[in-house]
Amino acid sequence: MELSRAAKTAEPSATLSLNALAKQLAAQGEDVVSFTVGEPDFDTPENIKQAAIRAVQSGYTKYSPAPGFPDLREAIAENLKECNGLDYDSQQIIVSNGAKQALYMLMLCVLDPGDQILLPAPYWPSYADQAKACGAEPVVIDCTSNPGLKLTPDKLADAVGPKTKIIMVNSPSNPTGMVYTKEELQALAQVAVENNIWIFSDEVYERLIYDNRSHVSMATLSPEIYNHTVTFNAVSKTYAMTGWRIGYAAGPEEVITPACRLQSNLTSGPNSIAQRAALEAITGPQDAVDEMLQKFDARRKLLVSGLNEIDGVECKTPGGAFYAFPDCNGLLKKSYDGRQINDSMSLSKALLEKVRLAVVPGSPFGAEGYLRFSYAVSEENIEKGLKRLKKFLNMRDDA
Numbered sequence: 001m002e003l004s005r006a007a008k009t010a011e012p013s014a015t016l017s018l019n020a021l022a023k024q025l026a027a028q029g030e031d032v033v034s035f036t037v038g039e040p041d042f043d044t045p046e047n048i049k050q051a052a053i054r055a056v057q058s059g060y061t062k063y064s065p066a067p068g069f070p071d072l073r074e075a076i077a078e079n080l081k082e083c084n085g086l087d088y089d090s091q092q093i094i095v096s097n098g099a100k101q102a103l104y105m106l107m108l109c110v111l112d113p114g115d116q117i118l119l120p121a122p123y124w125p126s127y128a129d130q131a132k133a134c135g136a137e138p139v140v141i142d143c144t145s146n147p148g149l150k151l152t153p154d155k156l157a158d159a160v161g162p163k164t165k166i167i168m169v170n171s172p173s174n175p176t177g178m179v180y181t182k183e184e185l186q187a188l189a190q191v192a193v194e195n196n197i198w199i200f201s202d203e204v205y206e207r208l209i210y211d212n213r214s215h216v217s218m219a220t221l222s223p224e225i226y227n228h229t230v231t232f233n234a235v236s237k238t239y240a241m242t243g244w245r246i247g248y249a250a251g252p253e254e255v256i257t258p259a260c261r262l263q264s265n266l267t268s269g270p271n272s273i274a275q276r277a278a279l280e281a282i283t284g285p286q287d288a289v290d291e292m293l294q295k296f297d298a299r300r301k302l303l304v305s306g307l308n309e310i311d312g313v314e315c316k317t318p319g320g321a322f323y324a325f326p327d328c329n330g331l332l333k334k335s336y337d338g339r340q341i342n343d344s345m346s347l348s349k350a351l352l353e354k355v356r357l358a359v360v361p362g363s364p365f366g367a368e369g370y371l372r373f374s375y376a377v378s379e380e381n382i383e384k385g386l387k388r389l390k391k392f393l394n395m396r397d398d399a
């Protein structure tokens, strides 16, 4: 039987599949050190778990309204106002099954088949696959030779064409951990506004930010920018709630209202119990977030300094999220233990097979020659992982 274009072009999530392979080996009793995880290794804070238990006991076991419970949308609006300086009312917010679904809902509202979405590379791979599922074309802007791997306004202006509908901005970034300054965001937004394209601002890592930087929400920059921007966020990364699947989008009603209608038919509202837990996460005590941040910060320093001690590896210090994204081009085009390693995918596979070290190759992020290390792992495992990387590099044949 003939299948759709979306079915034929769908790729499994590159990050999830390597993580799955590492987990499978671990389940077989292998001692794998994995840096592939895209989620905090901490447990969801107790007050949030208790809120979910109370929700079950008090009958939150039915459908919620399709865009989410009104009090949760209200709390998100208040939180965006208080913490980000963003002025949305609750009608301008859609709660979805994670930021991932929110992104897809909003792409469906903006992209017609044949339209283009601009993805500054390195980029999170699901953006491209979601756009393709809408019949649209992801257009990659290569920023790997730019300082900090960041998009610049001239590169953005060059990439905009008649079919461009969206520029994707992700700060702090997965995979690079880089954070745009207010001035950089302003300059990019200017180009988007002049060309009348949407800015999708993925801010899911906004609370994981280091060295006293402050997160700037794109839509705060001017009323015009606000009118062109959809802001995406989630409780997933901030509160160690990846499995609860609650994220949201906030933006002009012209685009949020149809997204709510679509969601009512595609998935209905997200899980009712998880929404009550998310309400507690957002409105309850925030100490756990700061504690997690401090631990991530210590791991970040340990990992980045360890990587930079290795010949052929260059790692910029990430300003946010929990990823390091070293340039490993210096390790490629060489032979290790009888195996020629020419690209980041074969390097990742060899690391897993030879020394049981799992890392994600840069290629699915549009950055060949790089590797992504998540530091949502213990300091002990960071040290162990670095030793394994060095052990593998010592297997170089011509050294």
Ligand SMILES: Cc1ncc(COP(=O)(O)O)c(C=O)c1O
Binding pocket: 038, 097, 098, 099, 100, 101, 124, 170, 173, 174, 202, 204, 233, 234, 235, 236, 237, 242, 246, 247
């Ligand atoms: C940049 C980015 N955006 C969105 C998401 C999706 O978040 P959620 O788990 O809330 O769907 C992720 C998850 O890895 C991410 O890295």
